[in-house]
Amino acid sequence: MNVRRSRMKVEKPVRRSAKRGLAPGSMVHIGARRTAEAGISLIEYSADELRETRFASIESSRTHESRLPLRWLNVHGVHDTGVLAEIGQRFHLHPLMLEDIANTEQRPKVESYGEQVFAVARMLTLSADGLTLSSEQFSLVLGHDFLLSFQERPSGCFEPVRERLRKAHGTLRGCGIDHLAYSLVDTVVDNYFDVIERIGERLDVLEEELFERPGSAQMASLHQARRDTLTLRRALWPLREVIGSLQRGDFPQIHAETRVYLRDVQDHLTFLIESVDTMREVLSGLLDVYLSALSQRVNQEVRVLTVITMLFMPAALIAGIFGMNFKSMPWLASPDGFTLALVLMGGVAAVLGAVFWRRHWLD
Numbered sequence: 001m002n003v004r005r006s007r008m009k010v011e012k013p014v015r016r017s018a019k020r021g022l023a024p025g026s027m028v029h030i031g032a033r034r035t036a037e038a039g040i041s042l043i044e045y046s047a048d049e050l051r052e053t054r055f056a057s058i059e060s061s062r063t064h065e066s067r068l069p070l071r072w073l074n075v076h077g078v079h080d081t082g083v084l085a086e087i088g089q090r091f092h093l094h095p096l097m098l099e100d101i102a103n104t105e106q107r108p109k110v111e112s113y114g115e116q117v118f119a120v121a122r123m124l125t126l127s128a129d130g131l132t133l134s135s136e137q138f139s140l141v142l143g144h145d146f147l148l149s150f151q152e153r154p155s156g157c158f159e160p161v162r163e164r165l166r167k168a169h170g171t172l173r174g175c176g177i178d179h180l181a182y183s184l185v186d187t188v189v190d191n192y193f194d195v196i197e198r199i200g201e202r203l204d205v206l207e208e209e210l211f212e213r214p215g216s217a218q219m220a221s222l223h224q225a226r227r228d229t230l231t232l233r234r235a236l237w238p239l240r241e242v243i244g245s246l247q248r249g250d251f252p253q254i255h256a257e258t259r260v261y262l263r264d265v266q267d268h269l270t271f272l273i274e275s276v277d278t279m280r281e282v283l284s285g286l287l288d289v290y291l292s293a294l295s296q297r298v299n300q301e302v303r304v305l306t307v308i309t310m311l312f313m314p315a316a317l318i319a320g321i322f323g324m325n326f327k328s329m330p331w332l333a334s335p336d337g338f339t340l341a342l343v344l345m346g347g348v349a350a351v352l353g354a355v356f357w358r359r360h361w362l363d
């Protein structure tokens with residue numbers, strides 16, 4: 001197991017150029033491999049009964065017989081194109097749909113394939129320290145009596161939905177399969193709130209640090225926050241279009257009762273997009289503050305160096321004059337000439353220092 005993990009760390013993500021020259025619908029995994037093996041779980045349910053099954057492999061699922069009317073099949077690990085191909089054959093998925101599931105660099109979108117609806121969204125998660133934002137693809141295939149969900153890795157994001165199904169609370173088990181699809185999308189959108197709130201807290205701390213002690217570390221944090229907000233914006237804007245299409249009733253698989261809930265999701269997305277735009281404005285302001293603070297600090301350092309230079313310039317001038325090779329010069333023959341020259345240098349420096357202090361150049 002340790003050997004496998006060490007090999008996975010050095011694997012390079014497959015790029016889009018790997019599909020060059022292939023026929024449309026060819027399944028090639030594009031992106032980073034996030035799990036060692038594909039995992040398959042199935043939940044079958046009705047209003048009064050639920051059955052949950054986890055398959056060790058795609059081979060072990062071939063003898064399974066469905067006994068309940070509604071099915072939710074979840075797959076994590078879309079790098080295994082063999083698993084995707086067999087699932088696509090069982091549920092009669094279009095080859096272009098399978099191609100998009102394997103390509104984990106898709107933009108959020110929704111498409112109709114006759115009896116099925118295909119949707120793609122981005123799942124965003126922050127690390128425990130709140131500094132690393134990761135993005136992975138989440139795909140849905142909605143039929144009249146089944147729902148397929150595909151994840152790059154097991155994240156535990158949908159565990160609350162599973163618990164609601166197990167406990168039969170609310171309307172989830174009593175509604176159609178489209179309501180379950182809404183619940184998954186709503187969970188993904190709710191996760192955005194946590195991400196945005198934690199990034200906002202990080203910006204508050206960064207703002208305080210910029211006013212107290214601006215430095216290169218804050219500049220790196222600013223650039224990281226800008227990349228994170230850009231990732232959020234790329235995930236949220238097209239997802240709002242996806243929810244809008246589902247909510248308008250363009251797909252017969254989405255019933256009127258579910259469209260009301262989708263409208264609420266669209267409102268949440270509008271709020272999230274406005275929050276991201278606000279964060280981008282805050283970041284621009286913090287960048288201006290950083291540059292202003294940096295410029296002010298440079299000006300202060302230059303002013304201090306200029307004052308020091310001005311204080312020692314008269315001494316250098318006097319020393320240069322008395323260093324000229326003339327035979328007859330004042331104080332050269334006097335025993336107190338050296339002392340008088342030092343007093344003159346110190347006096348001029350003191351006068352200049354007093355002038356600078358009265359003008360507040362030494363603050």
